[in-house]
Amino acid sequence: MEDVTDTVFRRIVGLCGRPDLFFTEFIHTDVVLAKRRGRPGVTPRLVYSPQELPLVAQIWGNDPSAYARAAKRLASMGFSGVDINMGCPVRKIRKKGACAGLIRRPALAAELIAAAKEGGLPVSVKTRTGYDRHDTERWVAHLLLQGIDALTVHGRYAEQESDEPANWNEIGRAAAIARELGVETAVVGNGDVTSRAEIAERCRAYGLDGVMVGRGVFVDPYLFAAGERAGTFPRADAAQKLDLLQAHLRLYRDVWGATRNYEILKKFYKIYLTGFPAAESLRARLNATHDYEAAEAVIADFLRGIGECDVAAGGASRAETKVLR
Ligand SMILES: Cc1cc2nc3c(=O)[nH]c(=O)nc-3n(C[C@H](O)[C@H](O)[C@H](O)COP(=O)(O)O)c2cc1C
Structure with a gap:
């Protein structure tokens, strides 16, 4: 596409x-x-x-x-x-x-x-x-x-x-x-x-x-996965979705660096920033960024917020939610 x-x-x-x-x-x-x-x-x-x-x-x-x-x-x-x-x-x-x-x-x-x-x-x-x-x-x-x-x-x-x-x-x-x-x-x-x-x-x-398959991967990047992962992405939690977004952002920066405008990356954000509380406000914050570092900082800030909520709620393990590293 x-x-x-x-x-x-x-x-x-x-x-x-x-x-x-x-x-x-x-x-x-x-x-x-x-x-x-x-x-x-x-x-x-x-x-x-x-x-x-x-x-x-x-x-x-x-x-x-x-x-x-x-x-x-x-x-x-x-x-x-x-x-x-x-x-x-x-x-x-x-x-x-x-x-x-x-x-x-x-x-x-x-x-x-x-x-x-x-x-x-x-x-x-x-x-x-x-x-x-x-x-x-x-x-x-x-x-x-x-x-x-x-x-x-x-x-x-x-x-x-x-x-x-x-x-x-x-x-x-x-x-x-x-x-x-x-x-x-x-x-x-x-x-x-x-x-x-x-x-x-x-x-x-x-x-x-x-x-x-074309647009199906916008809804579920795991669409081709066999076994238990297939079809799970739309219901994944914020940490899982942000892990994948971070992987995308870092790879994009590593491959394209300054040769491609950071703004183009924003069109992918809605794949990851949907279906969890505060997804829309996080998307608005990311859409207001103009470089990779600012985007990383916004995501890190958001994840810190989730971590603090986990601790307050008795410590749900983040390790269990990792998708990609
Ligand atoms: C943003 C976008 C870009 C596309 N670019 C191409 C393309 O370069 N070549 C092509 O054969 N089809 C292209 N298509 C059409 C898709 O390959 C596909 O035929 C169409 O989206 C219907 O399949 P889907 O319902 O699985 O998405 C594009 C579709 C979209 C939405």
Whole structure:
């Protein structure tokens, strides 16, 4: 997810409970290929650490020759696969015939896939069920006939953007088409899934090979965790949530330092600062900070307050509440 699933957030989610596969934010092929001082540069969106592997880089754009070169570069950088964004519904982008706009340009879509394969990595596509209506039969069959390794189908058509609930019957239809065509492509569903149990249930009910989860991790970063931790985060106490926030804040500072504005980090605060007494006032205090040190001081002050309450209440053990260190 753009401006969300950078290397830092992927690592935080990975620490909580790994998904089988991570994806990068979408990256234009020109950005993948951009040079700095005459040498290949690495855009922040392509920064990753080994613990995020397997990691698929998602690209977009409309130039087949750029796809071939970008895919080769991604292979040389150690990515596990290349995913082509044919689903982003942003009007400005799709009107130019890119991303979801490719649903109306099937011949170009096929060329882009063929070009991406020149990198030698597995190639997947993420798309929607159609442009101005569910058009799954035509569009999904066309993509499946291009010999891709995986296809992720988001259960809305492009003009629906994010308005209606995702249509899982259409996603199930995509899986059925793959079976009818006898292709090897893994079919993955996407849209509105918020728990690990739901992932398994959707795979069973709709005959899918997997489920891609986006916003679910905003509610529960432990969404992919197996066993007793799964689904517990929304009910976790303040100390647990702040432990994870501190881990995120410190990793963000260590990885990005002064190269990225501290203010961007604030958008993550609501993941952690919800569902416990005083969460809202703590969020307001943190939103008023302008650097890491001030944020750390506010959190430490809040935790001291909890500690004092524990002592007053007879000493509940903080050690039991640790999530991550
Ligand atoms: C903030 C944000 C950024 C997103 N960026 C991307 C992106 O870069 N590439 C992509 O394929 N989808 C992107 N999406 C769409 C999600 O991958 C996903 O298809 C959508 O949110 C529906 O799935 P969900 O209900 O599991 O979130 C983004 C969604 C959000 C909310």
